[in-house]
Amino acid sequence: MTAAWALQALLAGALLGTGALAAERVAGWAGLPRRAAWAAAMAGSLLLPMLALWAPGLLPDLGIVPAARGAAAALDGAAAPWLAGGPYATPAAAPGAWWTDLPGVLGIGWVALSLATTAVLAWSWMRLRAARDRCATAEIDGIEVRVADRTGPAVVGLLHPAIVVPRWALGLPPEERRLVVLHEREHVAAGDHWLLLLGAAAVAAMPWSLPLWLQHRRLRTAVETDCDARVLARGASPRSYGRVLIGTAGRAPLLPFPALSWSGSTSQLEHRIMSMTASRPSHLLLRATPLLAAAAGLAAAACDVAGRTGPGTPPTLATAPAGAERAAVDTVRAPSKSTAPPAELIEVPPGDPSLGDPGFGAWFGIPFRILDGDDPARARTSHHPEAVRVGLGTGAWAAGLRDGDVILAVNGVDARRLGALKEVFEQRPGTPYVLRVRRDGREHEVRAEVGPPDAR
Numbered sequence: 001m002t003a004a005w006a007l008q009a010l011l012a013g014a015l016l017g018t019g020a021l022a023a024e025r026v027a028g029w030a031g032l033p034r035r036a037a038w039a040a041a042m043a044g045s046l047l048l049p050m051l052a053l054w055a056p057g058l059l060p061d062l063g064i065v066p067a068a069r070g071a072a073a074a075l076d077g078a079a080a081p082w083l084a085g086g087p088y089a090t091p092a093a094a095p096g097a098w099w100t101d102l103p104g105v106l107g108i109g110w111v112a113l114s115l116a117t118t119a120v121l122a123w124s125w126m127r128l129r130a131a132r133d134r135c136a137t138a139e140i141d142g143i144e145v146r147v148a149d150r151t152g153p154a155v156v157g158l159l160h161p162a163i164v165v166p167r168w169a170l171g172l173p174p175e176e177r178r179l180v181v182l183h184e185r186e187h188v189a190a191g192d193h194w195l196l197l198l199g200a201a202a203v204a205a206m207p208w209s210l211p212l213w214l215q216h217r218r219l220r221t222a223v224e225t226d227c228d229a230r231v232l233a234r235g236a237s238p239r240s241y242g243r244v245l246i247g248t249a250g251r252a253p254l255l256p257f258p259a260l261s262w263s264g265s266t267s268q269l270e271h272r273i274m275s276m277t278a279s280r281p282s283h284l285l286l287r288a289t290p291l292l293a294a295a296a297g298l299a300a301a302a303c304d305v306a307g308r309t310g311p312g313t314p315p316t317l318a319t320a321p322a323g324a325e326r327a328a329v330d331t332v333r334a335p336s337k338s339t340a341p342p343a344e345l346i347e348v349p350p351g352d353p354s355l356g357d358p359g360f361g362a363w364f365g366i367p368f369r370i371l372d373g374d375d376p377a378r379a380r381t382s383h384h385p386e387a388v389r390v391g392l393g394t395g396a397w398a399a400g401l402r403d404g405d406v407i408l409a410v411n412g413v414d415a416r417r418l419g420a421l422k423e424v425f426e427q428r429p430g431t432p433y434v435l436r437v438r439r440d441g442r443e444h445e446v447r448a449e450v451g452p453p454d455a456r
Contacts, residue, residue, distance in 0.1 A: 006106070006208070009049035012302040013211030016041040016048075019298030020215065022291040024222060028275060029284055033226050037295075038219035039195060044299065045212050046202045048306035054403070058392075059303055110208065117207040121200055132156040132164055140165070140181050153180050153248060155187045158197065163188070169248070176244045179236055186230045192223045221268045225275045238276055245272065356429035356450035359394025360387045360401055362421055370418070380416040384408055387437065395448035401437065408443065409436035429453060 020041035027034045051058055135146035145163045146156075152164040163184040169177060187193065199216045206212055228245070232238060249269050281287055362385040369382040387405040390397050407415040411423045411434055424433045427450045435446040 003106070005049065005053060008052065008305050009045075009206070010209060010211060012048050012306040013041075013045035013209055013215070015298045015302040015305065016044045017211050017215050017218075019295040019302070020218070022295040022298075024218075026288045026291050026295075028225075028278070029281055029288060031229070031280075034222040035192075035195065035219060035226050038215055038222050039199070042199055042202050042212060042215045042219065044302060045209065045215060046206055048302060049206070052306045059306060110206075113207045114204055117204040121204060128156045132162055135164060138170070140170075141178050143181050143185060145181060153184055155184050155193055158193060161188050161193050172244075175240060176247075179231065179241055179244045180248060182234065182236070183227055183231050186227045187223075190227070190230070192227065196220065196223065221271055224268070225272050228272055228276055232276065242273055242276060245269070355426060356431065356453050357391075357394070358424045358427075358433065358450050359391045359396035359448065361389040362386070362407060362415075363388045376418075379418045380414065381418070382416075384415050385421070387435075394451055396446065399446045399448040400444070401435065401446045401448070402439065405437040405439050405446075407435055407437055410434075424450065 020037040023037035023040075024034045026032075027037055048059070131148065131151055132146055135148045135151075138145055138147045143163065145165050147167055147170065148164050150166050152166045153169060154164050155161050156164055163181060165180065165184075169180055172180065196219070199219050203209075203212050203216050228241070231241060246269070364381055364383070364385045371380050371382060372378040384406050386403075387396075387401055387407055388403055390401050390403050409415055410420045413420040413423065415421065415436075424435075427433070429450050429452045431450040433448060433450065435448075436443060437446055
């Protein structure tokens with residue numbers, strides 16, 4: 001996990017959430033389920049960054065948001081002066097110091113936050129289950145319910161969901177009591193409890209994503225709004241149902257968000273009432289077309305943003321010109337006030353077009369140090385490179401190489417040596433090579449051949 005990748009994930013989620021607002025509006029006009037727009041936005045906000053991290057070749061680079069790459073690179077570059085051991089840090093940190101591995105620290109923080117969020121959700125769910133099991137069983141209009149002292153109205157449970165109503169609901173007029181139970185029964189029939197469970201799981205998987213939290217909140221509102229529409233479609237009077245909604249929501253206690261309950265914010269209640277009383281606009285197709293086009297464009301932009309993996313587009317360090325290593329050493333040694341990465345480290349002119357393509361690139365990350373730069377035979381980088389832009393269908397991909405694999409050795413030579421990668425990149429098509437890589441703490445070998453030059 002890098003800061004640039006996290007920024008791209010947040011931007012993609014924001015774009016999908018904005019598109020879901022437009023899609024929800026059209027769904028409300030057409031009488032379609034509104035929750036589908038937010039469920040799709042949450043799925044995209046989670047899956048697109050994951051695909052960009054583990055299978056970037058599946059996401060096309062459409063060029064819709066050209067500024068995303070520069071912003072991502074600037075973020076990683078701005079972090080460079082603060083990383084011990086980087087080209088701008090003095091004195092340098094000891095090799096292998098844990099605080100020099102920013103992606104690793106962010107990854108550990110991500111896992112810890114996800115585990116904490118999952119634990120809170122599990123604890124809240126167990127509390128609800130325990131409270132439900134302590135409730136007495138009753139029957140209202142032929143429907144079995146659980147009667148609690150104050151909890152509810154709500155739906156609690158997954159495999160065997162139960163309708164929980166508070167004791168004061170038993171004293172409501174018969175018609176109002178029927179509408180309360182009918183609302184909860186519609187939740188159960190539509191499987192809304194499963195949908196909210198999946199939404200909570202998405203939030204727990206990426207709890208640092210503010211767009212995901214906002215989308216989950218809108219999903220809950222859309223679930224309630226859709227349920228209101230189904231109740232009204234069964235013949236309930238909007239005036240009577242609105243009165244029940246206001247009275248019950250005002251008395252219902254706030255429950256943990258895994259539960260389907262009437263409690264909610266004032267803005268959510270206002271949104272539900274406005275949706276109940278809104279009329280279908282005239283010229284629906286004319287008004288819906290621009291909103292649907294905007295939603296589709298924002299979804300495409302989100303795919304484009306998420307597909308730009310890594311700090312910008314990492315170069316393939318294949319054909320560095322003579323003296324580039326010396327220039328890189330001089331650039332790294334010279335202190336600079338600029339936070340942008342040195343140009344010599346990211347711009348590599350094209351080499352001999354007859355050379356083959358190994359099917360992957362190498363990225364050392366920013367910042368890094370060059371050690372023993374005075375001796376070309378011993379010059380090496382401070383850490384191993386990572387494989388990036390592994391092409392689908394190439395020999396490297398077929399041999400098991402994946403983006404993010406740490407390259408330890410190339411044909412038996414330590415990959416930190418400045419000339420090690422030339423054994424792969426500056427070779428003719430058909431030249432075999434062997435990489436020693438590490439992934440998830442385990443090492444294995446990748447045996448492949450240099451591909452044809454047209455793949456470059």
